[in-house]
Amino acid sequence: MDIRPWLPLALALTLTGTPAQAAARQPDTCGGSALRDHPPAVNFRVDNDLFGGHHQDQGYTNGAMLTFVSPNLVDYTDDPCLPAPARWINRHLERLQPGGFDQQNMIFSVGQGLFTPTDSTRADLVEDDRPYAGVLLANFGYNARIGDRLRTTQLAVGMVGPSAQGKQVQDAVHSVLHDEKFRGWKNQLHDEPVFRLLQERMRRWPANNAAGWGWDAISHWGGAVGNLATYANGGGEVRFGWQLPDDFGSSPMRPAGENTAPTRGARLPGWSGHLFATTDARWVLRDITLDGNTFRRGHSVDKRALVGDIxxxxxxxxxxxxxxxxxxxxxxxxxxxxxxxxxxxxxxxxTL
Structure with a gap:
């Protein structure tokens, strides 16, 4: 068995533990009503272009991410709800951590993304289509909230290329689904360490939590720098439903979306649900999955500078x-x- 795909997850669990384990290790100093109102959580997300429709196995073809979310913290370096190794890491990343906010929490995630051209049958280099690429990342995130505003900073580090195990994961999934395997992975990007430093700011209207039917809107703007991706972006999200959560968005693709931002008060009892719609526009200076390797010549395409999502x-x-x-x-x-x-x-x- 090839153990490389599991190394980032094993490292994450070794260094930080799960939020539940972190709280359990400090029963006398971590807990009480604050922990009950703002418990740690674990999220698992799967992206796939097959969800988009028939014959959509192309481009950003598959992704998966496992995220651990801390409870609301007193601070990032001394809070007993974080295990000692996580506090040690945070002391070395203090410049990334915002200050002067009412509430703050931390996330840690590991994930993988796969990118392929349209034609799965060609084994040669498809020069007019995007490169084959697998990306494996570990991500540290710091969220800080004051009222109806949120600032999130995230540092992602990882690998692009054969060591990211893109071909192996896609072949395994296609074998289970009895789908045809992509034949051109030998042309994928070369191994390269990657990083991305991201920051976004968000604001929510109205700021109060809805106890019944309600709506809200969340704006965002920010950007990222790194050899993985460099861009500036902005957009928004609107939600309508029953007992809207007191957070900053439900889109799983947003950096502080989907149950990861600090909250105020306990979650309301019973069922709740809502619809959401989101937009994002990006001015892209670099995207390694389109521009190709940074320090080696290889396959690339002429990317468009302006990209939008709905x-x-x-x-x-x-x-x-x-x-x-x-x-x-x-x-x-x-x-x-x-x-x-x-x-x-x-x-x-x-939540745990």
């Missing part, structure tokens, strides 16, 4: 569980792209 979905919550299903439509990302990308996302979340 998404819509539904979220349901009861007790400790939350489910979200979304679908996204993206504008063409490079010159000569035959179809506009369409993909879906499913997220399951549980």
């Amino acid at each position: 998404g819509y979905g539904v979220a349901l919550m009861r007790g400790k569980w939350k489910f979200a299903l979304a679908r996204y439509h993206r504008s063409r990302e490079f010159e000569g792209q035959k179809e506009r990308p369409v993909f879906g996302s499913f997220t399951i979340s549980r």
